[in-house]
Amino acid sequence: EARLRWDISSSGIAGVSDRTAEALASLPEGARAVAFLRKEDRRLLTNADVVYPAAFNRLRSLLEDARIRARGNLEVVVLEEFGSPVDWNRWEDELQREPLEVLIVDVPGGARRKFLFSELFLTTDPLPNGEPSRLTQERADAALGDAAIRLAAGISLRAGVVTGFGQPRTDSEKGLRPFLRLVQSEGVDVVEIPGPATEEEIDLLIVPGQTRPFLSNDAQAIRNWL
Numbered sequence: 001e002a003r004l005r006w007d008i009s010s011s012g013i014a015g016v017s018d019r020t021a022e023a024l025a026s027l028p029e030g031a032r033a034v035a036f037l038r039k040e041d042r043r044l045l046t047n048a049d050v051v052y053p054a055a056f057n058r059l060r061s062l063l064e065d066a067r068i069r070a071r072g073n074l075e076v077v078v079l080e081e082f083g084s085p086v087d088w089n090r091w092e093d094e095l096q097r098e099p100l101e102v103l104i105v106d107v108p109g110g111a112r113r114k115f116l117f118s119e120l121f122l123t124t125d126p127l128p129n130g131e132p133s134r135l136t137q138e139r140a141d142a143a144l145g146d147a148a149i150r151l152a153a154g155i156s157l158r159a160g161v162v163t164g165f166g167q168p169r170t171d172s173e174k175g176l177r178p179f180l181r182l183v184q185s186e187g188v189d190v191v192e193i194p195g196p197a198t199e200e201e202i203d204l205l206i207v208p209g210q211t212r213p214f215l216s217n218d219a220q221a222i223r224n225w226l
Contacts, residue, residue, distance in 0.1 A: 015065030020145030024070035026152040030108040034077040034091050035059055040100050041117055043125060050132045055121045062140055098181055105147045111156055113147035157188045160202035164194035166211030176208060197221035
């Protein structure tokens with residue numbers, strides 16, 4: 001169990017921060033962090049050799065340090081782009097992974113936090129003159145720490161999404177599906193409701209793209225809920 005570690009990076013943050021390490025150590029036994037290292041963001045595929053290798057190397061290093069500092073509470077799985085298709089299919093199905101998600105952290109009981117590449121790394125857009133995308137900031141350590149704190153505390157929020165007043169479809173990429181996927185990636189459970197006058201128990205009420213006025217009972221339900 002003995003381990004001596006030197007951090008020779010210029011910034012001194014080659015591994016996880018102390019805040020993140022403490023949060024990881026408080027995770028329940030059986031927690032998992034699964035990384036899906038595949039080049040999928042079309043915006044970054046122009047000269048992808050500049051952005052993705054640096055980001056993925058950082059993620060590998062971060063997760064290995066996270067595994068060690070979690071004191072045995074965190075299993076880490078790293079799936080490489082050209083790894084076993086069987087392993088990819090297994091983990092994607094089990095964790096209900098959506099495209100562009102590069103990291104999923106979950107704990108026993110089904111609570112999980114999903115991260116898009118853009119949530120962990122900030123990049124510039126490629127320019128018309130041929131200049132490629134560049135990494136400008138890394139937020140992976142802070143994001144991992146935030147997820148660990150929430151999952152360790154067992155915080156589970158439920159959002160009711162109103163769909164009965166002219167809202168776009170929830171099962172369409174041109175409708176609400178990308179937005180709902182973003183909400184779910186924050187660890188929030190989503191349930192569709194026809195209006196605010198619902199029997200569902202919710203912590204968050206979302207009324208997206210309303211084009212018709214509420215009925216009187218729905219308007220009163222909002223007042224009561226608030």
